[in-house]
Amino acid sequence: MYSNINSKDIINNIDIGLIGLNKKKEIILWNDWLEKYTQKSSDQTLGKKLDEVFPELMQYSANSRIISAINNALEFDFPAVLSHAFHKSPFPLYLPDSKILLQQAVSITPLEYDSSKSCLIQIQDVTPATLREKNFEAVVQELKKTQKALIEEKNNAEKANSLKSTFLSIISHEIRTPMNAIIGMVHLALQTKLSIPQLDYLKKINVSAHNLLSIINDILDVSKIEAGKLSIETVDFYLHDVLKNVFTVISGNAHQKNIPLILDASSDLPLMLHGDPLRLEQILTNLSMNAVKFTDQGKVVIHIKLVNSSKNTIDLLFSVQDTGVGMTHQQQTELFIPFTQLDSSTARKYGGTGLGLTICKELVELMGGQIHIESQLGxxxxxxxxxxxxKVASEVVSGYQLPDNLNNIRVLIITDNNNDKLFYLKMLESFNLSVDEADGYEQGKKLLQHAALMNQPFHLVLLDWQIVKNIISFDTAEDLTKELRLSKEAEIILLHSDKDLEDILTRVSGIDLNHLLLKPVSPTSLYDHIVTLFEKKLMDSESEANPLKGSRILVVDDNDFNLQIACEILERAGIIAEAVSEGIKAVELIKNSIKLHTPYDAVLMDIQMPNMSGLDATQIIRQWEQQYSEHKAIPIIALSANAMVDDADKSLASGMNEHLSKPINPNKLLKSLRQWIEIHSKQDQDIDLNSN
Amino acid sequence: MTNSVNLDPLEEDFLIEIFNLGIGQAAASLSMMLQQEIEISVPEVRFIKFCDVSHHINASHDICCVTQSMESDFEVQSMLLFPEENSLEIVRCLMKESFSDEMILELQQEAILEIGNIVLNACIASFSKAIQVHFKIAPPLFEKLDSQNLSHSTFDKENVVFFVKVNLHLSESLIDGNVLFILKSESMRILQQKLHAILLSL
Amino acid sequence: METSKTLMIVDDSKVARMMTKSIIHNAHPDWLIVEANDGYEAIELAKKQAIDYFSVDLNMPGIEGFEVIEKICTLSPKAKFALLTANIQQSTHDKATKMNIKCINKPITEQSISQMLEYFND
Incomplete structure (x- = not known):
C-alpha cells in the first residue's frame, strides 16, 4: 500500500541517522540525516570502512561497547540497544555549524543483505531531551536545596520559638514587677491634690502604663497559648465590670483621636454572668484597641446582644465595629497569624505587636466561640x-452587699438615656438600695424638692452630665449641691463620658474624682464610688466602727516601690503599716509579735522573693503557729504579680487566706483586710473566752 | 532443587559451564564499558519450572525485566531480572555524574535495557557457540513485572527455566541479577538432543 | 627431547574438564592427566603426587582459582600454572600476570588450549 512512496525518500527524510554496514564493516547506507551532522555526503562515505569515516570510534575504550555491538551484530546477529545514559555521544556528530556534540541514542540491528550478514545502525538525536532532563535536574536539585533549607529553617524556628516562649514568660514577669510599681504610684498620685495639667499627665502615664502592661500580658499569653498552658477561668462576674475596664483602657486613645467609643448593650442583658471575665475583657480590649487604632474618623461601637437564652445558659453576641481603614479579603485571611501586621508600614504607622488578634482568636476559641470579620477596605x-x-442564679454577689449602715441610702438617677437608666436601676436594686428615676433635669429637681419636703431626702444623685452641661452653670461642686437643693450630707455622682472630663474639670473646680463616674458605669465602679463616698463620712463620724483603724499590718515585699504603695494605701485607711523586704525577716517579725502577744492583725505577703518565697514563709509561719501559738492563725493575704488561677491555688495551699493580684486595687485590698481582720478578731475573742 | 527437567548430570554441567562463560563475558563487557572492575560470584544455575521462578528471586517489590527472544529450530526466551530497588542502585552506581532519584528513574529503563542486552547477548553467544546453533534474536524489551505474580502470557507454568543467579559487585553495591532462559517443552526436547550429541562427541 | 608430563585440570565443571582433557590428550597423548573437582581436591592430590602443569578454573565454589594456585605453589614451586577463566576482565589478567600465571580466556576451544600448552612447553 505504500508502493507509491520511494523508500529512498523515506530514508532521507526520516529524523534518524541510518548507517548500513556489510560484513566487512563497509558503509552501504548513509542517509541525509548523517550528512547534516557529519558534513559528509554519501558519496564520501559509501564503500568506506566505518573506522575510516569515524577514526574516533576506535580511539576510546568507552566506545568498545559500540564496536563489540557491531561485531556481535555482524557475527552473531545480535541486536543491541545502547543507552544514552552510558554512551552520550558515541559517534562524532555535531550540531550544524557548531562544536556541540550531538547526544545520541543508538541501536544496532542485524540484517541479511544480499544473502550476507550486515547491520543497520540507527542514531537518534536526544540532545533536546537531554537538555530538558538537565534543566529538570537543575530544578530538582534547586528544589531539594530549598526544601532542605526550609526544613532546617523550620527546625530552627521551632527551637527558637520554644526558647522565645520561655524567655518571654520570664521577661514578662520581670517587667511586670516595675510596671506594678509604676501603676501603683500613679494610682496614689492620682488621689492627691493635683493641678489640671498634672492630672492630665498622670492620667496619660496611667493609660500608657496600662497599655504597656497589656502588651506584656499579650506576650505572656501568646507564649502560654503556644505552650498550650492557657486555661479559662469560670467565676461569677458583672458583665459591665468587664465593659467598664475595657472602656477605661481604651477611652484615652479614643479620646485622643476624637473617636467616640460607644457601648450599645441591649437592656435585656443580665447583670451577672458565669465565665472568664479577664479573658472576655482581654478580647474586647484588644478588638476595641485595634478598632480605635485603625479609625481616624467616625466611631467605634461595642454591641452586645442577647441572642439566645436557655434555662442555664445564655448566648451573647459581641461585636466591635469601626469606621476605619478596613481590610481587603487577602488581609483578612492573614489577620490571625502571630506577629503579622498587615504590612510593615502598618506597624510603623499604628504600632503594636500584632499579637492582639491572634490572642483574641485563640481566646474566643478556648471559650467555645468563633471570631468572624466583616470588613470593606475604606x-x-x-x-x-x-x-x-x-447563668448566675442570684444576681447579688456577696462582695457587693453594701455594709448594713449604708442600706438606707436613697438614690435618684437623672438621665434621659432609657437604656442606661434601666441598667442603673438594675444595678442599684441589686445593691438593695431604693432608687427613683428622672428623665430630665427639671423632673429630677422636682423629685428632689419633693423628697426634701417629705423629709425623705435623697442621699445620692446620679446625674448624667449630658443633661446638665448645657442647662446650668456652676463653678464649684458646692454650687451644684446648692442648685439641686441637696443637704450637705448628700452626694452627687456625675456620670460622664471620657471627652467631657476636661470640660467638667475646668467648669467645676474642686470636684474630686469620687464624684465623677466614667461611662459606661459598671456595678463595681458604682459600688466602689458609693462605698468610698459614704464610708468616708461614716468613718469620719464614727471612727470606732472602722475595724481597720489602728490595726497593725505587716507588708512583705522585696520591691521597695510595691512596699511604698501598699503602705500608703494602708496608712491612708488609718492602718499602721510595717514594711519588711525579706521572707526570712518577715517570719522572725511575725514569730516575735506572737511571742510578745502583740500579733499583727494581718500580713500582706508577696510571692516571688529572693531566698525565701512568700509561699515558703507562709508555710513556716503556719507550722510554727500550730506548735507554739495560742492565737488563731494570722490572716496572710498574698499580693502577687502572678495572676493565674493556679497561682492563687498555690497560695491557698501554702496556708494563705486569700490571693490578691497586683496591681493593687485599694478598695479590694481594704475590703479583704476588713473581712479577714473581722473574722480573725472574732475567732481570737472566742479563743480568749474559751481559755478564760 | 529436584531436577524437574530430566537432564542428566553431564548435560546439566554443560549448561552451567555455558552460563558461566556467558556471565563472565557479560561482566567483561560491562567492565570495559564502565571502566571499573566488576566482581561476579560463581553463578548458581538451577533448572526449575516457570511457576517456581518467583520463589527464587529476592524481591519484595516489582521486578525490572529485560527480555530477548531467540529463535532457530527451537525457541528460547531469555530474561534478565533485577529486583526493582536493586535496579535503581545499579543505575546510580553506573552513572558517572550524580543524579537525583527522579533522574535515575528516568534513566532506569534504558540503562537496565542496555545492561540486560549485554548480559543476555553474552549468555546467548556462549549458548549459541556451545551448542552450535545460530539464533535469530529480537531486540531487547524492557518490562516491569510483579514479583509475586510472574505470570507471563507466553509461558506455561510447566515450561522449563534455566535459572542463573549471579551477584554482581559494582563499585560498592551488591546486585542480585537473575538470568532466565525459558524453553517450551518442545524446544527443551530439541535442546536436549543437541546437548546429548555434543557430549557424545567429546 | 620432550618427556612425559603430568597435568592437573582443576574445574568444577565436568564438561569443561572433559573438553580440556580431550584437547590436551590429542596434542600430548603421553601426558598423564589428573582431574580435580574443586580447590580442596586439587591441593590434596598435589600433596600426593608431583604435578608439572596446572590448568585451573578461576570461578569455583569453595576456594577460587587464585588461592588454589597460591597454595599449590608452596607444594610444587616448580610447577607451571594456567588460569582458565570466563572472567575475562582486564583486572583479572593483571593480577594473574603479577603472580606469574598464564591467563587463558574461556571458552575452551582448541585455540585457547593450544595457547596454554604453548606456555607450558615453553
Missing amino acids: LGSNFYFTLQFE
Whole structure:
C-alpha cells in the first residue's frame, strides 16, 4: 500500500541517522540525516570502512561497547540497544555549524543483505531531551536545596520559638514587677491634690502604663497559648465590670483621636454572668484597641446582644465595629497569624505587636466561640463572636452587699438615656438600695424638692452630665449641691463620658474624682464610688466602727516601690503599716509579735522573693503557729504579680487566706483586710473566752 | 532443587559451564564499558519450572525485566531480572555524574535495557557457540513485572527455566541479577538432543 | 627431547574438564592427566603426587582459582600454572600476570588450549 512512496525518500527524510554496514564493516547506507551532522555526503562515505569515516570510534575504550555491538551484530546477529545514559555521544556528530556534540541514542540491528550478514545502525538525536532532563535536574536539585533549607529553617524556628516562649514568660514577669510599681504610684498620685495639667499627665502615664502592661500580658499569653498552658477561668462576674475596664483602657486613645467609643448593650442583658471575665475583657480590649487604632474618623461601637437564652445558659453576641481603614479579603485571611501586621508600614504607622488578634482568636476559641470579620477596605471592619455563658442564679454577689449602715441610702438617677437608666436601676436594686428615676433635669429637681419636703431626702444623685452641661452653670461642686437643693450630707455622682472630663474639670473646680463616674458605669465602679463616698463620712463620724483603724499590718515585699504603695494605701485607711523586704525577716517579725502577744492583725505577703518565697514563709509561719501559738492563725493575704488561677491555688495551699493580684486595687485590698481582720478578731475573742 | 527437567548430570554441567562463560563475558563487557572492575560470584544455575521462578528471586517489590527472544529450530526466551530497588542502585552506581532519584528513574529503563542486552547477548553467544546453533534474536524489551505474580502470557507454568543467579559487585553495591532462559517443552526436547550429541562427541 | 608430563585440570565443571582433557590428550597423548573437582581436591592430590602443569578454573565454589594456585605453589614451586577463566576482565589478567600465571580466556576451544600448552612447553 505504500508502493507509491520511494523508500529512498523515506530514508532521507526520516529524523534518524541510518548507517548500513556489510560484513566487512563497509558503509552501504548513509542517509541525509548523517550528512547534516557529519558534513559528509554519501558519496564520501559509501564503500568506506566505518573506522575510516569515524577514526574516533576506535580511539576510546568507552566506545568498545559500540564496536563489540557491531561485531556481535555482524557475527552473531545480535541486536543491541545502547543507552544514552552510558554512551552520550558515541559517534562524532555535531550540531550544524557548531562544536556541540550531538547526544545520541543508538541501536544496532542485524540484517541479511544480499544473502550476507550486515547491520543497520540507527542514531537518534536526544540532545533536546537531554537538555530538558538537565534543566529538570537543575530544578530538582534547586528544589531539594530549598526544601532542605526550609526544613532546617523550620527546625530552627521551632527551637527558637520554644526558647522565645520561655524567655518571654520570664521577661514578662520581670517587667511586670516595675510596671506594678509604676501603676501603683500613679494610682496614689492620682488621689492627691493635683493641678489640671498634672492630672492630665498622670492620667496619660496611667493609660500608657496600662497599655504597656497589656502588651506584656499579650506576650505572656501568646507564649502560654503556644505552650498550650492557657486555661479559662469560670467565676461569677458583672458583665459591665468587664465593659467598664475595657472602656477605661481604651477611652484615652479614643479620646485622643476624637473617636467616640460607644457601648450599645441591649437592656435585656443580665447583670451577672458565669465565665472568664479577664479573658472576655482581654478580647474586647484588644478588638476595641485595634478598632480605635485603625479609625481616624467616625466611631467605634461595642454591641452586645442577647441572642439566645436557655434555662442555664445564655448566648451573647459581641461585636466591635469601626469606621476605619478596613481590610481587603487577602488581609483578612492573614489577620490571625502571630506577629503579622498587615504590612510593615502598618506597624510603623499604628504600632503594636500584632499579637492582639491572634490572642483574641485563640481566646474566643478556648471559650467555645468563633471570631468572624466583616470588613470593606475604606469603610471599616466589624469583628464579632458569640459566646455562651452560664447563668448566675442570684444576681447579688456577696462582695457587693453594701455594709448594713449604708442600706438606707436613697438614690435618684437623672438621665434621659432609657437604656442606661434601666441598667442603673438594675444595678442599684441589686445593691438593695431604693432608687427613683428622672428623665430630665427639671423632673429630677422636682423629685428632689419633693423628697426634701417629705423629709425623705435623697442621699445620692446620679446625674448624667449630658443633661446638665448645657442647662446650668456652676463653678464649684458646692454650687451644684446648692442648685439641686441637696443637704450637705448628700452626694452627687456625675456620670460622664471620657471627652467631657476636661470640660467638667475646668467648669467645676474642686470636684474630686469620687464624684465623677466614667461611662459606661459598671456595678463595681458604682459600688466602689458609693462605698468610698459614704464610708468616708461614716468613718469620719464614727471612727470606732472602722475595724481597720489602728490595726497593725505587716507588708512583705522585696520591691521597695510595691512596699511604698501598699503602705500608703494602708496608712491612708488609718492602718499602721510595717514594711519588711525579706521572707526570712518577715517570719522572725511575725514569730516575735506572737511571742510578745502583740500579733499583727494581718500580713500582706508577696510571692516571688529572693531566698525565701512568700509561699515558703507562709508555710513556716503556719507550722510554727500550730506548735507554739495560742492565737488563731494570722490572716496572710498574698499580693502577687502572678495572676493565674493556679497561682492563687498555690497560695491557698501554702496556708494563705486569700490571693490578691497586683496591681493593687485599694478598695479590694481594704475590703479583704476588713473581712479577714473581722473574722480573725472574732475567732481570737472566742479563743480568749474559751481559755478564760 | 529436584531436577524437574530430566537432564542428566553431564548435560546439566554443560549448561552451567555455558552460563558461566556467558556471565563472565557479560561482566567483561560491562567492565570495559564502565571502566571499573566488576566482581561476579560463581553463578548458581538451577533448572526449575516457570511457576517456581518467583520463589527464587529476592524481591519484595516489582521486578525490572529485560527480555530477548531467540529463535532457530527451537525457541528460547531469555530474561534478565533485577529486583526493582536493586535496579535503581545499579543505575546510580553506573552513572558517572550524580543524579537525583527522579533522574535515575528516568534513566532506569534504558540503562537496565542496555545492561540486560549485554548480559543476555553474552549468555546467548556462549549458548549459541556451545551448542552450535545460530539464533535469530529480537531486540531487547524492557518490562516491569510483579514479583509475586510472574505470570507471563507466553509461558506455561510447566515450561522449563534455566535459572542463573549471579551477584554482581559494582563499585560498592551488591546486585542480585537473575538470568532466565525459558524453553517450551518442545524446544527443551530439541535442546536436549543437541546437548546429548555434543557430549557424545567429546 | 620432550618427556612425559603430568597435568592437573582443576574445574568444577565436568564438561569443561572433559573438553580440556580431550584437547590436551590429542596434542600430548603421553601426558598423564589428573582431574580435580574443586580447590580442596586439587591441593590434596598435589600433596600426593608431583604435578608439572596446572590448568585451573578461576570461578569455583569453595576456594577460587587464585588461592588454589597460591597454595599449590608452596607444594610444587616448580610447577607451571594456567588460569582458565570466563572472567575475562582486564583486572583479572593483571593480577594473574603479577603472580606469574598464564591467563587463558574461556571458552575452551582448541585455540585457547593450544595457547596454554604453548606456555607450558615453553
